Amino acid sequence: MNQTKQAKYEEAVVHILLSRPTALAGHEIDEQWFSKWRPVIAAAKAVAAAGNEPDMVTLADHIKRPGLLQELNQILRNSHAAAENLPKYLAGLRSIYQAAHVQQTLSSALAELQGGADLDEVLARMMQSTLSAVATESRNYNHTIKQALGQFVDELEAAFESRETGGLGLKTGIAALDRVLGSMHPTDLVVVGARPAVGKTAFGLSVLLNLAKAGKRVGIISTEMAVCQLILRAASANSGIAGTALRDANLKDSDWPNITAAINRIAHLDVRIFDKPDVTIADVALQAKAWGIDGGLDFVVVDYLTRVKPVKTSGNRTIDVGEIAIGLKNIARQINIPVMALAQLNRESTKRVDKRPTMAELRDSGVIEQEADQILLLHRDDDLAPAEIIVDKNRHGEVATVRCTYLPQTMQWTNLADRYADAA
Numbered sequence: 001m002n003q004t005k006q007a008k009y010e011e012a013v014v015h016i017l018l019s020r021p022t023a024l025a026g027h028e029i030d031e032q033w034f035s036k037w038r039p040v041i042a043a044a045k046a047v048a049a050a051g052n053e054p055d056m057v058t059l060a061d062h063i064k065r066p067g068l069l070q071e072l073n074q075i076l077r078n079s080h081a082a083a084e085n086l087p088k089y090l091a092g093l094r095s096i097y098q099a100a101h102v103q104q105t106l107s108s109a110l111a112e113l114q115g116g117a118d119l120d121e122v123l124a125r126m127m128q129s130t131l132s133a134v135a136t137e138s139r140n141y142n143h144t145i146k147q148a149l150g151q152f153v154d155e156l157e158a159a160f161e162s163r164e165t166g167g168l169g170l171k172t173g174i175a176a177l178d179r180v181l182g183s184m185h186p187t188d189l190v191v192v193g194a195r196p197a198v199g200k201t202a203f204g205l206s207v208l209l210n211l212a213k214a215g216k217r218v219g220i221i222s223t224e225m226a227v228c229q230l231i232l233r234a235a236s237a238n239s240g241i242a243g244t245a246l247r248d249a250n251l252k253d254s255d256w257p258n259i260t261a262a263i264n265r266i267a268h269l270d271v272r273i274f275d276k277p278d279v280t281i282a283d284v285a286l287q288a289k290a291w292g293i294d295g296g297l298d299f300v301v302v303d304y305l306t307r308v309k310p311v312k313t314s315g316n317r318t319i320d321v322g323e324i325a326i327g328l329k330n331i332a333r334q335i336n337i338p339v340m341a342l343a344q345l346n347r348e349s350t351k352r353v354d355k356r357p358t359m360a361e362l363r364d365s366g367v368i369e370q371e372a373d374q375i376l377l378l379h380r381d382d383d384l385a386p387a388e389i390i391v392d393k394n395r396h397g398e399v400a401t402v403r404c405t406y407l408p409q410t411m412q413w414t415n416l417a418d419r420y421a422d423a424a
């Protein structure tokens with residue numbers, strides 16, 4: 001059945017290419033979607049790229065296949081495909097290609113497993129291959145200025161109407177930081193860097209729980225901490241009981257009501273946790289997509305960036321980390337959510353008089369700096385002074401240093417406490 005549909009859709013697209021070539025402008029057309037007429041689509045792109053008009057003669061000259069000119073002429077004369085239906089034909093071809101690709105991937109994976117291949121390696125390749133096939137977005141990327149202005153005005157009106165409810169975008173829960181960032185918005189990649197033990201995971205979890213309490217659907221990819229460690233931190237933050245006391249069960253009778261109340265507060269939150277330690281960028285992408293399908297997803301934290309692996313290592317650490325950064329940005333765009341990636345800093349800043357970090361200290365930082373929309377650097381001298389969030393890159397606004405409070409006992413990042421007000 002699919003073969004019949006594919007043949008029909010392919011001929012329809014080729015007919016439109018020959019009869020109204022300008023109708024194809026602005027549409028994504030991948031020659032991989034085609035079977036019999038794949039060389040014609042590839043040739044049409046090559047002819048157009050050379051500055052010529054793709055017609056029967058130029059296509060036949062480019063491909064040099066006997067009888068092709070007569071075949072193209074027959075399609076032009078006998079097909080009655082309407083250019084207005086081109087999106088339907090292309091969507092059908094894309095769907096058939098994706099289904100066949102997934103079937104082939106599954107068959108290949110089964111054959112590899114039967115041949116004794118390593119399960120984890122087979123699964124990683126299978127997920128990456130499947131993701132590459134289905135990641136093609138059907139959104140239109142070709143806009144007239146009138147269409148773009150219409151979209152801009154719609155978004156502006158939505159932002160204006162949302163002022164009384166706190167504005168558009170997702171809030172970190174730290175008011176001064178939200179003012180600098182203008183909140184976090186769909187497609188943003190927000191990289192949060194810090195040296196070890198400064199509180200990267202605590203920051204990511206603080207933002208995650210704040211959004212969950214606001215009714216958002218959130219997820220965390222935790223490569224370093226197991227699920228029970230994350231829940232312990234969440235319970236500590238919501239009960240006010242020190243994390244060390246919960247970990248050691250060093251509790252008083254009076255603590256139990258607070259623990260019960262904290263559990264009740266977080267039990268209904270829409271939080272997803274994926275705590276696989278050895279994770280590839282394909283794992284991250286597919287898990288985020290799965291959450292999006294299963295009830296939706298508004299925000300995801302990846303803890304942390306340099307522990308995520310490429311599907312196949314290049315042998316060059318900088319290239320591999322760059323692939324991860326690009327992959328995370330693609331996830332933000334494809335699912336249309338903000339993605340927050342936590343990242344390690346090197347220790348160069350500890351050698352300076354001013355120990356505040358800069359984004360140049362992100363490990364393997366080149367592509368991370370390019371792909372990130374915002375880069376936040378966490379800095380704490382000691383618990384007696386305000387903590388700092390250095391906004392070192394902000395594609396949508398200003399760079400600034402925001403002072404706030406870090407609560408070490410419950411591992412929370414919050415608004416500037418009253419006791420620090422004078423220091424600010």
